[in-house]
Amino acid sequence: MSAAPLVSLRDVSVRYGPATPRVLGHVTLDLMAGDRLAVIGESGSGKSTLALALAGLLPKGAAAEGRIAWPGLGEKPLPGRDIGIVYQDPSGSLDPVMRIGDQVAEVVAAHAAGPTDRSPREQAVELLARVELPDPANLARSYPHQLSGGQRQRVALALALAGRPRVLVADEATSALDPVVQSRLVGLIGRLCDEEGLALVFVTHDIALAASLASRLAVVYAGRLVEIGPRGRVLAHPRHPYTRALMAAHLGLDRPPGGRLATVEGSPPDLASPPPGCRFAPRCSLAVAGCTSGDPPWYGEPDDGAACVFAERLAP
Amino acid sequence: MTAPAIEARGLRKTFRSGSRTVAALDDVSLTLAPGETLAVVGASGSGKTTLARALMRLFDLDGGSVSLRGRDLLALSGAALRAERRHLQMVFQDPAAALNPRATIGRVIEDPLRVHSIVPASRRRDAVSGLLARVGLPADLADRPVHALSGGQRQRVAIARAMATQPAVLVLDEPVSALDVSVRGQILNLLMDLQREDGIAYLFISHDMGVVRAVADRVAVMAAGRIVEAGHTATVFASPQAAETRALLDAVPHLPPRPADEVSR
Numbered sequence: 094m095s096a097a098p099l100v101s102l103r104d105v106s107v108r109y110g111p112a113t114p115r116v117l118g119h120v121t122l123d124l125m126a127g128d129r130l131a132v133i134g135e136s137g138s139g140k141s142t143l144a145l146a147l148a149g150l151l152p153k154g155a156a157a158e159g160r161i162a163w164p165g166l167g168e169k170p171l172p173g174r175d176i177g178i179v180y181q182d183p184s185g186s187l188d189p190v191m192r193i194g195d196q197v198a199e200v201v202a203a204h205a206a207g208p209t210d211r212s213p214r215e216q217a218v219e220l221l222a223r224v225e226l227p228d229p230a231n232l233a234r235s236y237p238h239q240l241s242g243g244q245r246q247r248v249a250l251a252l253a254l255a256g257r258p259r260v261l262v263a264d265e266a267t268s269a270l271d272p273v274v275q276s277r278l279v280g281l282i283g284r285l286c287d288e289e290g291l292a293l294v295f296v297t298h299d300i301a302l303a304a305s306l307a308s309r310l311a312v313v314y315a316g317r318l319v320e321i322g323p324r325g326r327v328l329a330h331p332r333h334p335y336t337r338a339l340m341a342a343h344l345g346l347d348r349p350p351g352g353r354l355a356t357v358e359g360s361p362p363d364l365a366s367p368p369p370g371c372r373f374a375p376r377c378s379l380a381v382a383g384c385t386s387g388d389p390p391w392y393g394e395p396d397d398g399a400a401c402v403f404a405e406r407l408a409p
Numbered sequence: 410m411t412a413p414a415i416e417a418r419g420l421r422k423t424f425r426s427g428s429r430t431v432a433a434l435d436d437v438s439l440t441l442a443p444g445e446t447l448a449v450v451g452a453s454g455s456g457k458t459t460l461a462r463a464l465m466r467l468f469d470l471d472g473g474s475v476s477l478r479g480r481d482l483l484a485l486s487g488a489a490l491r492a493e494r495r496h497l498q499m500v501f502q503d504p505a506a507a508l509n510p511r512a513t514i515g516r517v518i519e520d521p522l523r524v525h526s527i528v529p530a531s532r533r534r535d536a537v538s539g540l541l542a543r544v545g546l547p548a549d550l551a552d553r554p555v556h557a558l559s560g561g562q563r564q565r566v567a568i569a570r571a572m573a574t575q576p577a578v579l580v581l582d583e584p585v586s587a588l589d590v591s592v593r594g595q596i597l598n599l600l601m602d603l604q605r606e607d608g609i610a611y612l613f614i615s616h617d618m619g620v621v622r623a624v625a626d627r628v629a630v631m632a633a634g635r636i637v638e639a640g641h642t643a644t645v646f647a648s649p650q651a652a653e654t655r656a657l658l659d660a661v662p663h664l665p666p667r668p669a670d671e672v673s674r
Binding site for chain 2: 110135136194223242270271272274276299300301302304305326329339340341342344345347348351353354355356357358360
């Protein structure tokens, strides 16, 4: 690798309190400049914790082991300036009694790198235009409740971009939106990352949505990174049975209609008492006795491989 | 031809917000045969959930008629309406919000059996066990609280509760969109099994065209309170006519065909 990664995780584990279970275990991951990384997982998989760890936003009570560094940024990121983050629910990021334009201008002013010839307010209107909101000068005078859910999420995106970050983290940022609005927002995120040269961390439960935007896919299950690799390799030759299960569960328009749907038995484990060995083993159709006796070995490279004893045989 | 399980004609509902009026339902008609699944799809605000709530009589309509198993539902009130309600049940998107988290699972499923006098008190526990078995849950779950369940298990309980009154029609409002992807298929398969066994008609509210294609016999697409396109699922998906239908289809992310699931041992 030539340049230093923007974010580097080495064997990172996270728990949210002394007596609480680990929500993330032994994750090694680099985020490079210009990367478009999707983190794919279900509820309780640790995908949001992974996103917070990458962004340097783990809450005060959280205990992280391993090493989290931001070599490409030079120092621990200043939240909002170096790494912008958009959450699933934009109302958490927006002040309900403050005009949209003032909120964006406030962030612009807080992170201003030096004097410019344009006021924070003018820059705020430009940001609202960049996230493709209609009539931004007028919309800047609105309050959050006057906007639709999709528009509010665009404002949250403008807020995330206001500090001119190098990395954008979108944590299920499009999941609460209806599909048409979601697909437009995903398209916008992709264009903004290209135009601004932003690295993207796109956290989602939807592997097909991830594949439509990301160049690298990371799959997490029950607090473990189970597979990571370039999009083309992962989709053509998934090496972890869970990745395969997620792909089989996708209900696309090219699937023949009717008939029974592919299922994975059971549900994701309770992290307070995870199953021994591979955490997917109880639901895995390939599992053998050895799968429950110890952590599965990592097959492949750190940035292109899977944690499964069958990974080699699943490889092309 | 058998009588429709439910039939709605010319449903109208206008909501007022200050000086603004919004036609939430604008001349909506539909027919659902026993054992059939009709998906109602549309973007947020298209009126699909309002339609579901109108059929459940959760508010009064401004116009139109609804007949359930041939009986005029809107003409009923009081005890007659309550009695007829057992034939029309609903499952909501978020089972965590729809079920009392502190109630036991047995209690949640027993309530409709008691309210509608479906089975005498002495046989209710067996009936609850039977319903749990039908939705793929062990009978010993009956004494556990709702909050101890996973999302998928909770939705199974919500389905068992809705099935308890042996309804003719089940309104399913986004029943799998709050569930994990790996659990979604189980619930959809369960719903299809129950339908095949009992001949229940499903009105399946969704905005996910992939799910709709997998489960629905027919589709009605809503926009701005109107049905803008309706037809057999295969036809609508193969040649969508309305712009709203095409937008919904275009929004489904595409995943390359999956590889074979087999592995050499």
